[in-house]
Amino acid sequence: xxxxxxxxxxxxxxxxxxxxxxxxxxxxxxxxxxxxxxxxxxxxxxxxxxxxxxxxxxxxxxxxxxxxxxxxxxxxxxxxxxxxxxxxxxxxxxxxxxxxxxxxxxxxxxxxxxxxxxxxxxxxxxxxxxxxxxxxxxxxxxxxxxx
Amino acid sequence: xxxxxxxxxxxxxxxxxxxxxxxxxxxxxxxxxxxxxxxxxxxxxxxxxxxxxxxxxxxxxxxxxxxxxxxxxxxxxxxxxxxxxxxxxxxxxxxxxxxxxxxxxxxxxxxxxxxxxxxxxxxxxxxxxxxxxxxxxxxxxxxxxxxxxxxxxxx
Numbered sequence: 001x002x003x004x005x006x007x008x009x010x011x012x013x014x015x016x017x018x019x020x021x022x023x024x025x026x027x028x029x030x031x032x033x034x035x036x037x038x039x040x041x042x043x044x045x046x047x048x049x050x051x052x053x054x055x056x057x058x059x060x061x062x063x064x065x066x067x068x069x070x071x072x073x074x075x076x077x078x079x080x081x082x083x084x085x086x087x088x089x090x091x092x093x094x095x096x097x098x099x100x101x102x103x104x105x106x107x108x109x110x111x112x113x114x115x116x117x118x119x120x121x122x123x124x125x126x127x128x129x130x131x132x133x134x135x136x137x138x139x140x141x142x143x144x145x146x147x
Numbered sequence: 148x149x150x151x152x153x154x155x156x157x158x159x160x161x162x163x164x165x166x167x168x169x170x171x172x173x174x175x176x177x178x179x180x181x182x183x184x185x186x187x188x189x190x191x192x193x194x195x196x197x198x199x200x201x202x203x204x205x206x207x208x209x210x211x212x213x214x215x216x217x218x219x220x221x222x223x224x225x226x227x228x229x230x231x232x233x234x235x236x237x238x239x240x241x242x243x244x245x246x247x248x249x250x251x252x253x254x255x256x257x258x259x260x261x262x263x264x265x266x267x268x269x270x271x272x273x274x275x276x277x278x279x280x281x282x283x284x285x286x287x288x289x290x291x292x293x294x295x296x297x298x299x300x301x302x
Contacts, residue, residue, distance in 0.1 A: 046239040090244075
């Protein structure tokens with residue numbers, strides 16, 4: 001993998017509008033049964049503008065940014081050898097339906113460990129005012145020939 | 148659609164936001180425990196909801212061709228499911244403001260038997276209006292997520 005990737009910042013992906021039904025669909029997929037995830041009235045009673053997305057929902061937005069990294073011509077990442085190593089989400093506030101969010105990817109680390117390469121990339125996700133909502137951090141392991 | 152399947156929960160903990168008093172939390176307290184039954188249906192549903200259509204999560208032939216012991220659950224599905232007992236324990240008393248895991252072992256989902264994933268959520272650190280909840284996530288008696296920690300912020 002190309003070590004020069006470290007510090008590279010990619011172009012923001014086009015804004016993602018969080019839909020209520022998408023939140024519900026994702027919630028069902030991760031076995032989330034809280035009324036906050038499904039019922040706008042329950043979410044409203046708890047002080048949210050609309051249904052609240054589960055904690056891992058930001059992966060939906062992050063996906064498009066990681067695709068940029070994998071498609072980068074000089075990255076040298078063989079997708080068929082990529083394994084998800086670590087994942088983290090750091091929120092300033094929960095995502096709710098109606099949010100329009102923009103994600104920007106940057107590569108924070110490239111390491112080689114025992115024949116495998118590891119790349120850590122973070123996607124900073126902000127609202128239309130530029131206020132931080134969540135940072136999604138992924139470490140991808142690219143398996144070497146023997147791994 | 149078989150949505151009622153999603154409500155299968157083995158936990159005995161109800162939504163407890165009426166009774167949750169975070170000031171009474173102590174390190175080591177188990178705040179939630181639950182077993183989830185993942186099936187191939189769960190994987191297809193998660194693929195659609197997340198947009199991750201890697202065929203190792205639904206095609207036995209593709210999984211075998213890359214040397215896997217079977218079709219695997221998406222790591223992000225396991226991660227997403229594992230935090231739900233914490234979300235339900237919190238109710239409206241707080242929210243998950245930070246959540247991270249390492250993917251240490253794959254979860255193989257048998258076409259007939261599925262896979263049973265058990266989550267135990269325990270208080271790791273108590274802070275000022277916050278707590279770190281440590282998750283032990285096991286499948287076949289082995290942990291599948293490492294350093295699975297959810298930082299919760301109380302309202």
